[in-house]
Amino acid sequence: MIVRSCIPVIASTDLEKSMRFWVDGLGLTADQEMRQEGTLVGCVVHNQHLYFWLNQRADGQIPKEYNGIRLYWQPVDLHAARERLKQFGFEVSDIDERDYGQIEFFVTDDDGYSHCFGVATQT
Numbered sequence: 407m408i409v410r411s412c413i414p415v416i417a418s419t420d421l422e423k424s425m426r427f428w429v430d431g432l433g434l435t436a437d438q439e440m441r442q443e444g445t446l447v448g449c450v451v452h453n454q455h456l457y458f459w460l461n462q463r464a465d466g467q468i469p470k471e472y473n474g475i476r477l478y479w480q481p482v483d484l485h486a487a488r489e490r491l492k493q494f495g496f497e498v499s500d501i502d503e504r505d506y507g508q509i510e511f512f513v514t515d516d517d518g519y520s521h522c523f524g525v526a527t528q529t
Contacts, residue, residue, distance in 0.1 A: 408483070408487050408490060409479050409480065409481045409482065410480045411457065411480045412478065412480070413457045413458060413459050413477075413478040413480065414458050414459070414475045414476070414477055415458075415475060415477070415478050415522070416460050416475055417461055417463045417475075418460055418461065418462055418463060419463050421446045421448075421460060421462040422445075422446050425446075425451075428460065429451060432451075433453070434451040434452055434453055434456070434458075435451065435452055436449045436451050437449065437450055437452075438450040440506060447461065447462040448460065448461040476520050476522060477519070478522045478523075478524060479521060479522065479523045479524075480523075480524065480525060481523055484509060484511070484524070484525045485501070487523055488501065488511050488523065496513050496515075497513070497514070498511050498512070499511045499513070503527055504527075507526060508524040508525065508526060508527060509524060509525060509526075510523060510524035
């Protein structure tokens with residue numbers, strides 16, 4: 407198998423408020439928090455079986471053209487996964503190093519859904 411896991415990415419208009427559902431309501435644990443100027447802008451919520459990445463929408467609103475959730479895949483080998491998708495004719499983005507500690511590429515599937523493939527940046 408070329409992937410280790412898949413983490414759905416859930417955008418929120420008010421991430422602090424959303425934690426009431428994910429942590430209090432569902433009993434998930436929040437960690438890997440990312441903050442900007444003290445405001446929670448991203449985190450992972452999980453238990454031993456489920457993982458979700460929650461992030462703050464930059465504009466604080468859900469746009470009319472919103473297409474739902476995005477899947478965040480963690481492949482065993484990022485470069486091999488990208489090459490495999492290219493071999494099957496998918497148009498994949500370049501691999502970019504992000505300031506939040508991941509290297510990633512994107513691909514859009516045949517239904518128009520965007521998928522992000524990423525792994526932690528090696529230090």
